[in-house]
Amino acid sequence: MSAEQQRILVVDDEEDLRELLVISLGRMKMQAHAVGTVAEARQALQQREFDLCLTDMQLPDGDGLELVRLISQQWPELPVAMITAFGSMDTAIQAMKHGAYDYITKPVSMDQLRRLVDDGLHIRSAQANGPAPGAELVGEAPAMRDLKQQIAKLARSQAPIYISGESGSGKEKVAQLIHSSGPRHDKPFIAVNCGAIPSELMESEFFGHRKGSFTGAFEDRKGLFREADGGTLFLDEVADLPLHMQVKLLRAIQEKSVRPVGEAREFDVNVRIMCATHKNLAEQVNDGYFRQDLYYRLNVIEARVPPLRERREDIPLLVDFFSQRLSQQWGLPAPQFSRAARQALEDYEFPGNVRELENVLERALTLADGPQIEPHHLQLRAAAERQPINEPLMAEPPRSNSQPLEDYLQDIEKREILKALDATLWNRTAAARKLGMTFRSLRYRLKKLGLDQGGDDEDDNA
Structure with missing residues (x-):
């Protein structure tokens, strides 16, 4: 669809703002249809097709959330964004929870409007032309089918996502699939382990720095936010962020801008935030280790990755997938698993989840003398029988x-x-x-x- 054919529905009760948005969208070579009430918006949606909807929160006969819910139910393929008053962050979060892909605050700048519209139209295009979201996830268990359906919904949004799950369950893989299935698929996907960055370097790593701003700053650095500009920033083990960094992260997310260390000006960034941790983030908030306001800002939508013990029927599929991939990488013939070896794998609890299964298979292929895998090659033991890592070594x-x-x-x-x-x-x-x-x-x-x-x-x- 050409830019001249793209139609935008604008819903706002302020006539001056409606006219401004119509003029601005016209300069972007788009057709804007402006209305002032929920009833008029409903009538317009029934009469013609739109590519995008921008709606205010406060309307004479209802609110924008009502319209967002209506569009999500009856026109789920139509991207909708919220126009909110300055400082109405709770409203913006509620809108995204109900299906809005993003929000913009008043007063509306031309750059912000262009970015918002571009993101929405990319969502529309990605839905029509993109790959089936979640197709790369291995597994047909009910919990995995539900997760694949959720990935399809999350891919069309720009809302922050909190991916919960145990260590080794595949949280980063889910984040990558949401990114690659959405409108930002051709932009950077930057993943960072928050627990692996020294506290004193965090601000520089996230926001960048100017050359000479501190000892060791030998050159300018953009930082993770600006490196991910236009794409996705995945914060793994986000619960490990110290409190002082949580404050700075919250501001960067809300203001959509960052200021590098030693820099006098701020830089606008357009980044989708996803985060994950194996810890219970709600408990971290209750215990005072994680800021409640940042928690609500990150946990707009939660995606739960099930542990392997909740989808044991997927173990044979995963065994075949990983063993074939490893044999191809190593230039070895595809391994054959004895019935006893397969039974041992299906009976094992896998406390380390999918990551442990992959490592078990790598170990088996390393130890096997030929293509036949037997139980002793797997070296499986019950988790209770494993020697704790911190146990003193025997002489x-x-x-x-x-x-x-x-x-x-x-x-x-x-x-x-x-x-x-x-x-x-x-x-x-x-x-x-x-x-x-x-x-x-x-x-x-x-x-x-x-x-x-x-x-x-x-x-x-x-």
Whole structure:
């Protein structure tokens, strides 16, 4: 559809603002139809087709939320955005909870209006031409079908999303799918682990800095918000943010602008925020570790990723998916699982969820002598029987007089590597970090000790 054919429905009871919006949209080569009441808006929607709707909150015969709910129910393919008074953040959040894709505050600037309209029209286009949202998620359990349907709905919105779920359940994967299925799919998807950034560097990492603004600032840095401009910023383990950074993050989200460290001016940013944590964020708020206002701003819509134990019927599908992918990456023939091995996988609880399943299969392919996978290759044990990571290590057995020193040291090295691999569920990148060596060094030692059947692969978890 060409720009000349794009029709915008404007709903506002202020005649001056209606005229301003009609003129502004006309300059953007769009047809604007303006009305002043909910009844007139309902009549217009029934009489013609629109590509976008902009509605005020306060209307003579109702409110904008009523219109947002109506459009979500009867014209779900029509993107709708809210026009709110300055400071009415609660209203904007409620509008997005009911189906609005975004909001704009009065007084309306031309740049803000253009951005809002562009986002809405991209949503419209993505719905018509984009891939089926959630198609890449492996699983047909009822909980996964519900999640795929929710992803399809969330992809058309720009509302902040809180993705809850246990460690290893696939929260970042869900965030990537929402991004890639929506109108921002051709823009950056920036993921950051909030717990991995030193507290003193957080402001610089998120908002950027000017050269020379502090010791070590040798060049200008844009920061994560500006790097994600136009796209999505995914904040993993958001509960690990210190309180002073939560205040700054809240302001950046509400004002849609950031000020780099050492910079006198602010930069507008158009970023969709998604966040996740394995902690219970509501409990963090109650305990005083997380700001309530930031919680409500981030948790506009919640998407829950089910743990693997709630979709056990998907285990065979995931086993086939991961084993085929690993064998292709490593240049190995597709593995065959014995009936006993498959039964062992289906009976195991997988406290580490999908990530643990993938690492178990990687370990099995590494240890197997051929394409047949047996239960002993999986090395599955009940979670209660696993040695806690923080448990003191047992003393090494003394070397016998008949054992060469080199063999004794090699046995120690092998035991320590296996302990690290077991503690990290055979994530080799994490094991290398735990052992204080590079991934390439660990890979060399695995080959030397006969523990690696994968060839010169790069770790897919790196």
